[in-house]
Amino acid sequence: MALASNYVAQLRTAGLQVTGPRVGILEAVGANPHADTVTIFAAIRLTQPEVSRQTVYDVLNALTSAGLVRRIQPAGSVARYESRVGDNHHHVVCRACGVIADVDCTVGEAPCLTASENDGGAAGFEIDEAEVIFWGMCAACSTPQVSDQPNSPNRRE
Numbered sequence: 315m316a317l318a319s320n321y322v323a324q325l326r327t328a329g330l331q332v333t334g335p336r337v338g339i340l341e342a343v344g345a346n347p348h349a350d351t352v353t354i355f356a357a358i359r360l361t362q363p364e365v366s367r368q369t370v371y372d373v374l375n376a377l378t379s380a381g382l383v384r385r386i387q388p389a390g391s392v393a394r395y396e397s398r399v400g401d402n403h404h405h406v407v408c409r410a411c412g413v414i415a416d417v418d419c420t421v422g423e424a425p426c427l428t429a430s431e432n433d434g435g436a437a438g439f440e441i442d443e444a445e446v447i448f449w450g451m452c453a454a455c456s457t458p459q460v461s462d463q464p465n466s467p468n469r470r471e
Contacts, residue, residue: 328380338362339373343383344397348405348414354395388414388447404446410455417448 321340325332335358342357343349349357355370374395377383381400387393388407394414404417450456 324382328382330376330380330382334362335365335369335373336377338365339370339377340382340397343374343377343395347396347398347416348386348394349396350392350394386414386445386447402443404448406448406450408452408455409449410451413452413454415452417446 318337318341321337321344322332324340325336330336338358338361339354342354346353346357351367351370351374354374355365355367358365358370374383374385378385378395383395383397384399385393385395386405388405391407391412396416398416402419404419406415406417407413
């Protein structure tokens with residue numbers, strides 16, 4: 315119950331009305347980092363079966379606008395949501411299975427990177443955030459799988 319009261323406080327601090335779907339969706343996002351809307355919808359329906367898909371989309375939009383939830387969308391992926399906000403962290407995505415993990419900002423303060431003004435692209439902008447997505451293979455996908463097949467190159471004797 316303490317967790318739910320924390321979400322109630324977050325909603326009130328953000329100036330949002332406290333509703334069951336908002337609290338439930340905050341709980342679902344908190345329990346499922348980098349979840350897509352399908353996962354969030356399935357999670358909230360376990361406790362609030364009357365919540366519609368449209369409500370999930372509307373609440374996620376409101377929570378994102380209020381800064382309580384962060385929306386990310388790596389190339390080739392559907393939108394995903396996380397409750398880790400305000401620290402300008404980055405993400406690493408596995409090219410094989412699509413798993414996403416957080417990567418802390420490693421250099422300096424937000425926005426972690428300084429855009430070059432030499433090309434004119436950043437001129438006139440006050441940059442407050444940088445989004446970096448690292449791509450690679452997660453440990454599970456980069457480890458060779460052992461096969462029982464006699465002619466497999468990964469077979470161990």
